[in-house]
């Protein structure tokens with residue numbers, strides 16, 4: 001083989017790799033450009049962009065957690081309920097006068113606890129699929145949420161507890177209520193930490209290995225069950241944190257919060273290019289997936305498209321996104 | 336009752352009275368086994384004879400239902416592959432056991448990534464792993480386009496080569512190969528067999544399971560046959576011949592050479 005063919009092959013490979021990694025960001029950009037062209041006055045306003053970021057912060061956290069689970073070829077249906085349980089526990093504790101630093105810890109702690117139950121239930125009981133365990137905890141956590149609130153919203157949180165979900169920094173350049181939301185910083189910090197964990201640490205790589213071939217992981221000496229418990233705890237942790245942001249943003253604990261949002265989180269992960277069969281998926285892709293859904297909803301809202309149509313369109317986007325992925329893989333196989 | 340046998344002198348790994356049950360299935364019954372440093376042992380047997388099951392017990396993947404393992408004469412109990420690896424026991428699995436979504440270099444070091452330890456985690460040094468993988472593959476004369484290729488994009492033979500590379504990447508004392516030549520073209524088979532010989536020269540014990548008599552008679556010192564989960568026969572290679580071994584596989588002893596040969600074809 002000559003050097004030149006080697007090189008052309010190498011550069012072709014890199015191009016494919018570039019598109020695989022960043023192609024989805026191009027989709028996000030195109031969507032923004034289209035919306036900016038249709039409604040330049042509204043869409044690109046600082047206030048609207050701030051809103052998009054704030055409204056999707058909780059979803060972004062849920063989707064990041066869901067990514068870790070989906071990489072192992074699992075699923076966590078309980079994240080919406082976990083978020084609600086975290087939210088109402090925070091609200092109740094805050095109202096009861098628990099010191100705010102403790103209240104901040106309660107949300108993630110609730111999430112970790114539910115995640116632990118999911119992981120341990122899945123691995124100890126040897127349930128055939130995480131769908132079943134987490135379908136169980138979806139109902140249990142939601143039931144607990146209603147039980148502790150009697151079904152009524154709890155409002156009036158300490159300002160420190162609300163801070164992460166509500167604050168934004170206008171830097172003196174944006175007119176309120178616009179600016180850089182604190183929740184965006186939380187999401188960014190979580191995303192960077194998760195990216196580092198998944199790509200640079202042994203356990204992160206083991207998570208991918210388990211999704212690719214659990215048998216290979218096992219014979220390589222990886223404690224597969226142990227890693228799975230950690231995976232569901234990470235997912236729960238992010239759901240608990242999402243509850244903290246949502247509680248802050250809405251200044252309440254709302255027992256109906258997040259019903260069905262686990263499906264949005266799954267959709268964002270899948271739109272972001274993760275494989276439902278495990279082993280594939282990136283943090284960047286998931287963030288793009290969340291943005292695609294968020295921008296689509298926002299764009300339809302500011303153009304006064306009804307919520308019913310929004311749902312239909314989101315459904316189509318999910319199918320199209322996965323179909324593009326199927327086409328791409330088929331093309332790369334032929335290559 | 337069988338008298339307790341002395342530990343085979345000089346054995347690196349020995350198994351005594353191993354039985355393995357899967358529910359009602361008896362995969363292994365009272366199997367004895369030993370291998371010495373620098374020895375190449377061929378294990379033969381019909382499909383379902385229990386070869387892979389025995390090897391998975393030696394490599395720590397399965398716990399025996401009954402019986403005992405001795406490593407350097409000391410009783411050992413492996414709670415998992417990690418403990419066997421720690422003693423220098425490596426295995427090439429019949430199905431290669433690679434994660435298709437991970438690149439070659441990550442497969443080679445999966446579970447033992449090079450890098451800085453940080454509590455229970457390792458901060459993986461990807462550059463170092465790539466370099467080590469490349470050097471190791473070169474040593475084994477294994478050629479791949481790039482160590483960044485995913486295992487799922489490799490041919491069957493290349494996958495097998497990566498699985499062998501993984502089993503030899505750390506200073507193994509015993510390398511178990513479950514049908515390592517099954518997926519290989521003739522030229523590649525030669526490479527694997529020569530690799531086995533070079534492992535032997537370095538004092539590494541090798542167990543090779545194969546259905547190919549050519550493999551067994553090219554590189555083994557001793558051959559042992561399992562038949563329906565039990566020891567059937569064994570002999571040093573220079574004290575037996577192909578047709579006798581083929582007869583063992585089919586559960587016959589002392590047959591005419593010609594008869595065993597006829598049964599096979």
Ligand SMILES: Nc1ncnc2c1ncn2[C@@H]1O[C@H](COP(=O)(O)OP(=O)(O)OP(=O)(O)O)[C@@H](O)[C@H]1O
Nearest residue numbers: 357360361362380381382383384385386387388389
């Ligand atoms: N995990 C398992 N569960 C139940 N039965 C098993 C399991 N693994 C192996 N067996 C049974 O144990 C017996 C021995 O299987 P084993 O895989 O060890 O055979 P083998 O000698 O390696 O055969 P082959 O040449 O086909 O690879 C078979 O009857 C098989 O069905």
Ligand SMILES: [Mg+2]
Nearest residue numbers: 386387429513
């Ligand atoms: Mg076998």
